[in-house]
Amino acid sequence: MxxxxxxxxxxxxxxxxxxxxxxxxxxxxxxxxxxxxxxxxxxxxxxxxxxxxxxxxxxxxxxxxxxxxxxxxxxxxxxxxxxxxxxxxxxxxxxxxxxxxxxxxGRRNTSRTSGIPERSSSRRRVQEWDDGYKEYAVSPQMSRVGTGRSGRQGR
Structure with missing residues (x-):
């Protein structure tokens, strides 16, 4: 009303x-x-x-x-x-x-810069949502390979 x-x-x-x-x-x-x-x-x-x-x-x-x-x-x-x-x-x-x-x-925890989930224990992580949707994400360490960025955060 x-x-x-x-x-x-x-x-x-x-x-x-x-x-x-x-x-x-x-x-x-x-x-x-x-x-x-x-x-x-x-x-x-x-x-x-x-x-x-x-x-x-x-x-x-x-x-x-x-x-x-x-x-x-x-x-x-x-x-x-x-x-x-x-x-x-x-x-x-x-x-x-x-x-x-x-x-x-309930939302996934994402990094501010890359949009990829933080601190995954394995190289590939599966996020399964309530509606059955599966999402595959790569660990932050793998996302830095080939981007020209070093693994150091202090820059």
Whole structure:
């Protein structure tokens, strides 16, 4: 289910007219709301920028969480867990974060320069993926033969 366009429009109009109300609708009465109120009293334009920053971050992260993607680290100048988590619970965000780490660990470890797997114990290594695909790789020592590169890393 997508976020209703009406809700986005209401928040955008409130961001233009009175940003603290739009921030309170998204985050609730917390540090972000107080910070936006202080900025609105001291200088109106930064309050608008902060309000749009919060609303765009919230809607972007909410879309990511709905797709099952980890929304990322907390953003600067946003203290609300609701915004940083995209409306998801802490448990859900931890699950998405650990899923991201597992998928990253599942990939093969490659060298930065050559794209060939590092530290293979034999000259030829077979990588078998979950879908049955087999990949053959040559050890880094063999990849240096005939390239004009020495085996030394210190250059």
């Amino acid at each position: 997508r976020i209703p366009l009406f809700k986005r429009l209401v928040i955008a109009v409130l961001n233009i007219l009175f940003p603290p109300v739009a921030v309170m609708m998204i985050t609730g009465p917390n540090e972000d709301f107080v910070f936006n109120c202080v900025m609105f009293v001291l200088a109106v334009i930064p309050s608008h920028i902060h309000g749009f920053y919060i609303s765009l971050t919230y809607f972007n992260r909410k879309r990511k969480v709905r797709k099952g993607v980890y929304p990322g680290k907390p953003k600067h100048l946003i203290w609300s867990d609701r915004v940083n988590n995209g409306g998801g619970s802490r448990r859900e965000i931890e699950r998405l974060r650990h899923g991201k780490e597992q998928s990253r660990l």
